[in-house]
Amino acid sequence: AQKVTQTQTSISVMEKTTVTMDCVYETQDSSYFLFWYKQTASGEIVFLIRQDSYKKENATVGHYSLNFQKPKSSIGLIITATQIEDSAVYFCAMREAGNTGNYKYVFGAGTRLKVIA
Amino acid sequence: NSKVIQTPRYLVKGQGQKAKMRCIPEKGHPVVFWYQQNKNNEFKFLINFQNQEVLQQIDMTEKRFSAECPSNSPCSLEIQSSEAGDSALYLCASRRLGGRDQDTQYFGPGTRLLVL
Numbered sequence: 108a109q110k111v112t113q114t115q116t117s118i119s120v121m122e123k124t125t126v127t128m129d130c131v132y133e134t135q136d137s138s139y140f141l142f143w144y145k146q147t148a149s150g151e152i153v154f155l156i157r158q159d160s161y162k163k164e165n166a167t168v169g170h171y172s173l174n175f176q177k178p179k180s181s182i183g184l185i186i187t188a189t190q191i192e193d194s195a196v197y198f199c200a201m202r203e204a205g206n207t208g209n210y211k212y213v214f215g216a217g218t219r220l221k222v223i224a
Numbered sequence: 225n226s227k228v229i230q231t232p233r234y235l236v237k238g239q240g241q242k243a244k245m246r247c248i249p250e251k252g253h254p255v256v257f258w259y260q261q262n263k264n265n266e267f268k269f270l271i272n273f274q275n276q277e278v279l280q281q282i283d284m285t286e287k288r289f290s291a292e293c294p295s296n297s298p299c300s301l302e303i304q305s306s307e308a309g310d311s312a313l314y315l316c317a318s319r320r321l322g323g324r325d326q327d328t329q330y331f332g333p334g335t336r337l338l339v340l
Binding site for chain 1: 264267272280313327328329330331334336
């Protein structure tokens with residue numbers, strides 16, 4: 108069965124620094140998709156960035172980037188120049204294999220990030 | 225970011241009462257998912273649809289929930305007889321079929337259910 112593990116429960120960083128959140132996954136699929144989401148205090152879940160397993164380049168969107176290490180089944184999220192508004196819970200997720208249209212998604216337990224002024 | 229609409233944002237019910245929540249997926253997204261997120265932030269998949277058809281659902285959903293995604297109407301998820309353990313954040317997500325972005329789910333703001 109596929110699994111996503113986020114071992115960091117909580118991280119605190121100073122504003123304007125860089126933070127990396129870890130995520131490791133287990134899959135037997137040769138092709139898969141990995142995602143990072145942010146959940147704000149209100150509960151709203153925002154899609155941040157994704158990595159397609161067949162792509163060698165690390166994805167980057169704004170001040171979010173990924174450290175994709177396929178041999179280690181690892182997909183770290185890097186946030187540069189952190190802001191107070193980045194304080195949230197961050198979830199790593201993976202799309203499971205399945206019939207087209209019938210994919211399910213597996214989520215990690217989340218990492219709570221606190222950015223301190 | 226997301227254009228998935230969920231109503232109501234908050235729902236308070238007594239045990240044994242019905243609890244109904246609705247979701248309008250993002251335009252052009254025929255695949256809809258419902259998740260239950262508990263206080264430990266764990267996501268539990270409940271059911272998913274492609275257009276009006278149920279693709280998969282877990283046993284609990286089949287027995288205690290009623291869900292549908294009718295054509296030209298919001299999708300809905302209804303707990304037939306609420307229990308205290310149903311208190312959670314119910315999240316609706318949708319995704320497109322086809323195109324570069326087809327594998328990305330977009331979430332609504334959630335319906336927070338409290339069963340007293």
